[in-house]
Amino acid sequence: MTIYKILFIFKGYKVSVEKLYKIMEKHETYFLITYGCQMNLNDSEVIESMMEKLHCSKAKKPEDATIIIFNTCCVREGVDEKVYGRIGDYKRLKRINPSLLIIVCGCLAQKDGKAMIERAPHIDLVLGPNQLGNLPDLITRTREGFLHEVHTEWDIAEPGYLPRRASKITAWVPISYGCDNYCSFCIVPYVRGRERSRPLSDIVEEIKKLAGEGYKEITLLGQNVNSYGKGLPGDVNFGHLLSEVNTIEGIERIRFTTSHPKDFKGEYIELISRLDKLCEWFHLPLQAGDDDVLKNMNRGYTVGDYRRLVENIRSHIPKASISTDLIVGFPGETEEQFENTLKFVSEMSYDQAFMFKYSIRSGTAAAEMTCHVDEEEKQRRLAKLIDMQNNITQKKNISMEGEIVEVLAEGRTKKNPNRYSGRTRGNKLVAFDSSEDVTGKLVSVKIDKGFTWGLVGTQVLS
Ligand code: SAH
Ligand code: SF4
Ligand code: F3S
Numbered sequence: 001m002t003i004y005k006i007l008f009i010f011k012g013y014k015v016s017v018e019k020l021y022k023i024m025e026k027h028e029t030y031f032l033i034t035y036g037c038q039m040n041l042n043d044s045e046v047i048e049s050m051m052e053k054l055h056c057s058k059a060k061k062p063e064d065a066t067i068i069i070f071n072t073c074c075v076r077e078g079v080d081e082k083v084y085g086r087i088g089d090y091k092r093l094k095r096i097n098p099s100l101l102i103i104v105c106g107c108l109a110q111k112d113g114k115a116m117i118e119r120a121p122h123i124d125l126v127l128g129p130n131q132l133g134n135l136p137d138l139i140t141r142t143r144e145g146f147l148h149e150v151h152t153e154w155d156i157a158e159p160g161y162l163p164r165r166a167s168k169i170t171a172w173v174p175i176s177y178g179c180d181n182y183c184s185f186c187i188v189p190y191v192r193g194r195e196r197s198r199p200l201s202d203i204v205e206e207i208k209k210l211a212g213e214g215y216k217e218i219t220l221l222g223q224n225v226n227s228y229g230k231g232l233p234g235d236v237n238f239g240h241l242l243s244e245v246n247t248i249e250g251i252e253r254i255r256f257t258t259s260h261p262k263d264f265k266g267e268y269i270e271l272i273s274r275l276d277k278l279c280e281w282f283h284l285p286l287q288a289g290d291d292d293v294l295k296n297m298n299r300g301y302t303v304g305d306y307r308r309l310v311e312n313i314r315s316h317i318p319k320a321s322i323s324t325d326l327i328v329g330f331p332g333e334t335e336e337q338f339e340n341t342l343k344f345v346s347e348m349s350y351d352q353a354f355m356f357k358y359s360i361r362s363g364t365a366a367a368e369m370t371c372h373v374d375e376e377e378k379q380r381r382l383a384k385l386i387d388m389q390n391n392i393t394q395k396k397n398i399s400m401e402g403e404i405v406e407v408l409a410e411g412r413t414k415k416n417p418n419r420y421s422g423r424t425r426g427n428k429l430v431a432f433d434s435s436e437d438v439t440g441k442l443v444s445v446k447i448d449k450g451f452t453w454g455l456v457g458t459q460v461l462s
Contacts, residue, residue, distance in 0.1 A: 028056040031065035035083055036073025038221050038257065039192075040106055042172045043132060044071045045163030047105070050136050052164055062093060067101040067139065072108035074187055076359035083108050087120050094122045101125070101142055105132060107191040113152045126150045129177075129192055133157030154193055162206065169410055169440045171215050175203055175241065176222035180230075181260065183287070184298045184365035185330060185358060188223060195224065197232050204244055211250030216440060217408055220245070220256040226263035239271050246275040252442060253408060253425065257283045261309055262300035273316040280317050281427040284310070285325035289344025290337040293330055298365065303344055310348060321426030323352040328385055329378030330358045331369035338381050342388060351396055351426065353389045357382050390452050397428065397450030404460055405430070407445045409438040429454030 030051050034044040047069060051058075059065035068090055072083045087104065094100050103125045104116060110128030117123050125142045127135065131151040138151065165171050179188050180195040207218055220241070222228060229236040245254055254277045261284055272278045284306075288294055291302045301309075313320050326345065328338060345353070357378040360367045373381075407422040407430045418433050422443075431454070432445045438459070445457040 028066045029059040030056050030067040030069055031059045031062045032069045034071045035079055038172050040071055040073055042163055042174055045165050046159045046161050049161040049164035054136055070104045072106035074108040074111045091122050110152050110191040114150045117148050128152040130154055130156045133159040170217040171210050172219050172221050173206055174221045175228050179223035187361040187364055190363055197228050200236050200241055207245055207248050211248050217253040218251055224260040225256045226259050239268050246277050253277055253279050255279050255281055259284050261306050264309055266312055269312050269316050279425040280319045281321050282313055283323045287327050289341035293333055293337050321351040324350050326353055326355045327358050328381040329373035331366055332371040333373055349392055352393055355385050394452045397455055400447045400450050404444050404446050407443055409441055409443055411439050430457055432457045432459055434459045
């Protein structure tokens with residue numbers, strides 16, 4: 001319990017042991033709502049760990065909680081609106097129970113800061129991603145009556161808590177934070193700050209611990225994993241990290257996301273093809289299949305560069321499954337440029353794609369561009385792209401019928417206790433039946449049927 005004996009020093013004030021104990025005595029309960037990418041999901045696991053240390057238990061529903069925490073995203077306008085809508089919903093809970101704390105963390109908190117409280121005055125505390133480490137102290141402070149504080153300072157308050165993971169089989173492990181790429185459409189660098197890599201030894205230590213706890217699969221996380229090592233002392237790069245992680249006993253599968261096509265070096269592909277635990281899955285966001293649009297997006301590669309990268313991956317790793325992110329209706333995107341994206345997406349034959357309408361993010365370079373595509377046209381382009389890609393995904397999945405694949409069983413499905421779900425090394429979702437408990441095991445599954453959402457199969461007993 002040494003943690004409670006420490007005096008927490010933060011911004012010139014001190015929160016003492018006794019005050020933290022007070023929180024514990026009150027039997028606080030929390031309800032956490034998460035939006036956004038894996039980075040945020042991982043931060044939410046850190047929040048869970050912090051709340052556990054505060055002896056604050058998890059409430060089954062918001063109505064039962066004494067603290068409601070939002071971990072937010074702001075990558076597209078639609079996400080912002082969803083978050084504000086849900087925060088608004090909880091005004092009635094605050095009316096019934098005025099001592100309910102409403103806390104907003106994450107990227108939207110960083111973006112909107114004080115404006116959040118002006119828009120929703122029932123929010124008690126706002127803190128950005130870099131301030132996450134101060135959450136336990138700030139909860140205490142808020143309970144003492146320091147309401148409506150906003151902490152969006154850039155200096156990093158290291159959480160110092162390992163995530164409390166929902167899964168016992170697969171785990172996300174951050175390798176870098178922030179982003180330096182400034183793609184012209186993207187808000188992430190403005191809310192997550194500059195790119196910084198975690199020391200290799202910290203990452204390896206965390207993964208060894210996970211292996212000791214029985215975890216089988218890890219996913220290395222970063223906004224641009226391929227540039228890992230930038231800014232670290234010595235000569236450390238993504239390849240060194242992969243080689244090192246591949247040696248950790250107990251871990252059976254290693255994935256990484258997100259790759260940036262401009263930084264994915266050929267030497268990494270050769271290395272990955274040699275490392276047995278590295279899965280044959282590559283998430284390679286293309287964004288657009290037209291050189292002029294890519295240039296305006298400040299992506300740093302051409303369609304030709306991207307094609308060469310995919311050819312290189314497929315020649316070294318023939319079974320590679322490739323997924324992507326795409327944006328339609330970027331400012332100035334003509335019909336012809338959109339058609340170029342359609343053609344290129346069809347040529348790439350992706351296993352899966354996440355497709356979005358361009359959303360204006362104020363403060364980014366693209367927001368200042370002229371010739372914004374109107375909403376109806378964006379919708380039409382998106383529908384056309386989704387329709388085409390869904391057909392490709394389905395065909396690819398159908399082509400796997402009859403194949404025997406390795407699946408890591410992640411658990412039983414909710415509806416059927418004999419049905420398990422898991423993923424192939426290529427990151428495809430598989431549902432299959434088994435009469436024994438195979439949770440956490442690698443099993444052979446014969447694919448019976450392919451769908452757009454994934455695969456259905458039968459366990460093959462050896
Ligand atoms: N670092 C990752 C992911 C960033 S956010 C990468 O570089 O790919 C995830 C996806 O959201 C992006 O790949 C992009 O396709 C989409 N996105 C980001 N900003 C957007 C915007 N303003 N409008 C629409 N989609 C956007
Ligand atoms: Fe955003 Fe580009 Fe960074 Fe990805 S690489 S987070 S799209 S700026
Ligand atoms: Fe959203 Fe922040 Fe991730 S803006 S996509 S939660 S880095």
